[in-house]
Amino acid sequence: MATFTFQNIQAWQMAHEFTKLVYQITKSFPEEERFGLTSQFRRAAVSIGANIAEGYKKLSKADKLRFLNISEGSMSECMNYIILAKDLEYINDLQYEQLCSTIGSAGRLLTAYCNGIINNNALK
Numbered sequence: 455m456a457t458f459t460f461q462n463i464q465a466w467q468m469a470h471e472f473t474k475l476v477y478q479i480t481k482s483f484p485e486e487e488r489f490g491l492t493s494q495f496r497r498a499a500v501s502i503g504a505n506i507a508e509g510y511k512k513l514s515k516a517d518k519l520r521f522l523n524i525s526e527g528s529m530s531e532c533m534n535y536i537i538l539a540k541d542l543e544y545i546n547d548l549q550y551e552q553l554c555s556t557i558g559s560a561g562r563l564l565t566a567y568c569n570g571i572i573n574n575n576a577l578k
Contacts, residue, residue, distance in 0.1 A: 460510040465563035469503040469525070472556045476532070479553065483544050491544070495535040501528040502560065506567075515571055522568050529561050 460466050476499040480492045502525045509521025536553045539545045545553070 460507040463506060463510065463567060465525075465560060465567045466503050466506040466510075468556065468560035468563050469506060472532075472553075472560050473499040473503055475552060475556055479545060479549050483539070487544070491535060491538065491542075495532065495539070498528045498531040498535065501525070502532070506564070515574075518571050519568060522564060522571070525564060526561070529557055529564070532557055 473496075476495055480495055483492045505521045505525040505528065509518045509525070512518045512521060533554075536545075536550065536557070540550045
């Protein structure tokens with residue numbers, strides 16, 4: 455029987471795909487953004503999956519949800535960076551749509567995961 459880990463959580467899987475996409479796309483950002491937008495965008499993207507993983511191991515419902523809420527905040531931060539990158543013409547329309555679609559899917563899956571935790575009375 456396979457062991458269930460954070461890697462089995464669909465929200466984490468989609469967040470991971472989003473992070474890989476962010477790294478791929480930000481490679482082409484201007485060099486002067488290396489320590490600015492590129493770094494901030496990557497850190498926020500990494501934070502989404504990292505907090506899902508950390509929350510997975512928390513024993514109480516409140517602790518789990520606190521980490522998942524941090525992930526949601528990081529998603530909002532990333533959405534801001536997506537819009538800014540588009541406005542600065544660092545990304546094209548296709549990249550914008552890819553990023554929005556992927557983070558949107560991750561957000562829907564994360565919301566469903568949170569609702570599952572909220573509605574599961576077995577978790578304290």
